[in-house]
Amino acid sequence: MTAYVIFIRDEMKDQSAYDHYRQLGVPTLAPFGGEILVANGEHEAFEGADFDGSVVLRFPDMASARAWYNSPEYEQFKSIRLGATTGRAILVEGIN
Template identity: 40%
Template sequence: MNAYAIAHLRQPGTVDPEVYEYMELIQATLDPFEGRFLIHGGRTRVLEGSWPGGTVMIEFPDFAAAEAWYASADYRKILRLRTDHLVGEVILVEGCGPDHDSAAMGARLRAEAR
């Protein structure tokens, strides 16, 4: 089951050059864990609520690979280049399989809630 690192990042002021350095270095930390960008900024249209800032989504082959990447020495070495200059939230989340059925899931959850 694929897993994803998802970040909602906001820039509190002008971009510090260390953010660019982070961007230049991150791919090398992802490669050993088969991480690849699915979303990296890009156009966003907010449909509900507020969403200041940008979105990043990185796909991994599984949750263990995502956790191992985030904990890796190579990523930890560059992490402060982002966290010292951008505000945001980062999560790791497991995806659902290609056979996921939200109707069946809803029915199961409804039955369990009774």
Template identity: 40%
Template sequence: MPAFALAHLRTPQINEDVLEYLEKIQATLDPYQGRFRVHGASPEVIEGEWPGTVVVIEFPDVEQARAWYASPAYQEILPLRLRHIEGSAIIIQGVGPDYSAARTAARLRQDAG
């Protein structure tokens, strides 16, 4: 199953450290087959509040996403972002191409009954 690293960057600030981080991040992703799917986009908020921007990086699986985040190469550049941008980041497993919310609902009904 694909996995995603998502970041909600609430206080994006562009400065020399952040630019250096941006220049170096792709090289940290390549060994783990990480690909940007959304990068720095300002979302169209349709419910609630969402200050800041969004980053979504796709990986082949959760293990690759975890390995990238923990890698020495990424950990070396991470402080460049953390010093200047407040945010939250998560790793989450995606669903396969045959996923059905209706099947999930049926299973949940069966489990509850």
């Protein structure tokens, strides 16, 4: 079943570092079948605390999403995102 990695950004601490992370991190998705569906567009919090931005990635399945997130290819850039932003990352399974 399709899986989604959802990043909810609470605060941008370093825009320049985040932009650098995006340039380096996006190419790591393709080998795992990942694609970007949402990338920090306009948003509105219907419930809960407001947030600064969000990214939604789609993968063919949970195993592919986990493999990407834990891959050496992505691991080398993950620390840039973690230093540039605060927030949460979650993995959810789709319905088809």
